[in-house]
Amino acid sequence: MRIAIVWNPAKTERDPLETALADVLDGKPAEVRWFETTEEDPGRGAAQAALAGEPDLLVVAGGDGTVRAVAEYLADSAADVELAILPLGTGNLLARNLDVPIEDVPAAFRQALDGEARPVDVGWVELTTDAGRERHGFVVMLGFGLDAQMIVETDEDLKERAGWLAYVESLGRALSGSDVVSFGLTVDDGHPQTVAGHTLLIGNCGALQGGVKLLPEADPGDGELDYLVLSAEGVAQWLGTVKKMVWDDGVKRLIGRGEQDADSESVRRGRASVVAVTLPEPRLLEVDGEELGQAREFTVTVQPAAMRVR
The missing domain is CATH 2.60.200.40 (Tumour Suppressor Smad4)
Structure with missing residues (x-):
């Protein structure tokens, strides 16, 4: 599986995310690439770069602003890839409304890898x-x-x-x-x-x-x-x-x-x-x-x- 992760470094360091993902994968083969957001680019550019590698799954790790920026690009480009959310913000509102685990990174990763995708407007x-x-x-x-x-x-x-x-x-x-x-x-x-x-x-x-x-x-x-x-x-x-x-x-x-x-x-x-x-x-x-x-x-x-x- 090819996994692309767009993450907001203002919300967390990369090492804890890598550790949690490795624990959830538990030895399963996966090609993981990381794309960091910046203040100037809260997610659109990172999402575009991530999709250039044609991943099987795109994970967005951040708050509502990061999720919105990535979702905006996916919708605008009609990208054919499933999205998963790693909620790391203050509100995490889309994640809450989709029953994504909050304040539990391993559980959110498990849902990202094993969950069933649903259409979202x-x-x-x-x-x-x-x-x-x-x-x-x-x-x-x-x-x-x-x-x-x-x-x-x-x-x-x-x-x-x-x-x-x-x-x-x-x-x-x-x-x-x-x-x-x-x-x-x-x-x-x-x-x-x-x-x-x-x-x-x-x-x-x-x-x-x-x-x-x-x-x-x-x-x-x-x-x-x-x-x-x-x-x-x-x-x-x-x-x-x-x-x-x-x-x-x-x-x-x-x-x-x-x-x-x-x-x-x-x-x-x-x-x-x-x-x-x-x-x-x-x-x-x-x-x-x-x-x-x-x-x-x-x-x-x-x-x-x-x-x-x-």
Whole structure:
């Protein structure tokens, strides 16, 4: 078997990965090649170099940003290779949604070598920023509002020490920077509509850390995207929103007592293949946990079964 591994040296050293892989292979023959990411190239170039060797399996070892960059290249190039994830980041959201072992490198390697591949969609967003017209892929979710503000407000040193809990610490500051606005929303071939909210999330996956399911019906392989508009203001509405997301869409579903998704006063959900957004003023966008830049208009589409992931 020819295995190509794209790894992020900011997340781990190579030696522990080599040791874990050797233990899992247990003497089985394999040709392994390693491709390191850099700050300038978070994964696309490394993935391109890795695929030039025509591997049987491509493994991406890193956080959500590294996974997104590699997935973006695979989808864009229509590469015929199966992908496996070695989650080494803060959120590891695609890995969580695909039931890849977290914080257990040997177990993740075992799934990489022996797991069955499943089709996974890739979302695309086209937008205009100060740098010009851009197109970016994503595998988890993108949006503006609370999610993007939390990324901006999160202390990077705390993120290194506390992991995803650092985002919770930034929540208060993010809330103060997210005000409700009216914006244009066009879904698939429907008529443009005006909605009000401080947060819009468009997701390929729905589960976050801690069992929170922002998009309970989201399936990364169903050929559609799910979206969420939040408009909660004041303590009462926020308490209701938290109850719906954590209890109604989380705990109750886990124990089999949850009902089908329903909108509430401050939570609106939907599904689509194309979502076009027009804002009254530029807003900061995030994509898979990374700041993308400010945009006033953007369009999101889905590429069904863009890659196969073990």
